[in-house]
Amino acid sequence: MPKTILINGAFGRMGQLACDIIEKHSDFTLVAKTGRSDDLNLALATFCPDIVLDLTSASSVWENVQIMLQHRSFPVIGTSGLKKEHIDLILSQSQEKKLGGLIVPNFSLGAVLQMRCAEQVARYFAKAEIIEAHHEKKLDAPSGTALATAARIEKAHPTSACKTPIHSVRLPGLVAQQEIIFGAEAETLSIVHNVLNREAYMPGLILACQKVTSFNRMYYGLDICLEG
Ligand SMILES: NC(=O)c1ccc[n+]([C@@H]2O[C@H](COP(=O)([O-])OP(=O)(O)OC[C@H]3O[C@@H](n4cnc5c(N)ncnc54)[C@H](OP(=O)(O)O)[C@@H]3O)[C@@H](O)[C@H]2O)c1
Numbered sequence: 001m002p003k004t005i006l007i008n009g010a011f012g013r014m015g016q017l018a019c020d021i022i023e024k025h026s027d028f029t030l031v032a033k034t035g036r037s038d039d040l041n042l043a044l045a046t047f048c049p050d051i052v053l054d055l056t057s058a059s060s061v062w063e064n065v066q067i068m069l070q071h072r073s074f075p076v077i078g079t080s081g082l083k084k085e086h087i088d089l090i091l092s093q094s095q096e097k098k099l100g101g102l103i104v105p106n107f108s109l110g111a112v113l114q115m116r117c118a119e120q121v122a123r124y125f126a127k128a129e130i131i132e133a134h135h136e137k138k139l140d141a142p143s144g145t146a147l148a149t150a151a152r153i154e155k156a157h158p159t160s161a162c163k164t165p166i167h168s169v170r171l172p173g174l175v176a177q178q179e180i181i182f183g184a185e186a187e188t189l190s191i192v193h194n195v196l197n198r199e200a201y202m203p204g205l206i207l208a209c210q211k212v213t214s215f216n217r218m219y220y221g222l223d224i225c226l227e228g
Pocket of ligand 1: 009037055107
């Protein structure tokens with residue numbers, strides 16, 4: 001039985017692509033598309049979708065999640081820019097309500113795998129730096145992915161207390177790129193990940209929507225979907 005989905009932010013760049021892919025996918029039925037001028041609360045009450053996918057903006061996502069938590073749909077939050085304190089609050093609210101969901105600021109499978117590779121390398125290389133480069137419309141710097149990568153590198157090294165510096169580039173012509181350079185005595189090791197266009201996010205977005213209905217609390221990141 002296909003799962004029903006409502007896409008909020010359906011008329012934006014990510015939203016339109018997600019609508020096209022979800023509409024063609026046999027696991028899902030797209031029951032509603034909402035945008036800025038729609039009433040999300042009313043739409044969720046009317047359509048009661050299994051899943052609600054949010055692809056809106058950093059300024060509206062917190063409010064959107066609060067509305068979603070009042071309904072029994074499984075939220076998949078693809079919008080980036082949620083503050084750390086808001087993420088922590090959402091995770092605990094969902095646990096209280098036993099409501100499954102996902103917050104995935106980066107749907108790219110390559111980005112998840114790059115972080116996992118970096119954790120392996122960090123066990124042996126004490127020093128690393130990250131260069132992240134994005135299109136000029138990306139407002140946050142460093143990117144959430146770069147911050148998460150740095151935190152995982154620092155945690156993975158058994159003894160190093162080194163911080164992992166992050167260098168941010170914002171230029172036209174770029175989509176998203178992240179290079180992690182590890183340095184040790186007389187050698188370096190680089191792990192590079194490139195996103196060429198938004199299609200790169202769609203396999204992870206589909207995976208998140210397929211897995212989310214099996215969760216009984218909210219998770220942060222796509223990692224949980226790659227387990228098992
Ligand atoms: N998770 C990932 O892998 C991933 C990848 C790429 C981008 N993103 C993030 O996804 C979000 C969307 O990206 P995008 O490139 O599609 O941006 P976009 O083209 O600006 O689209 C955002 C859409 O959301 C609408 N919107 C804004 N506030 C809303 C609200 N309160 N309720 C309903 N709709 C609202 C906007 O309407 P208006 O045009 O009227 O403002 C617009 O149509 C951003 O946060 C971006 O950083 C995530």
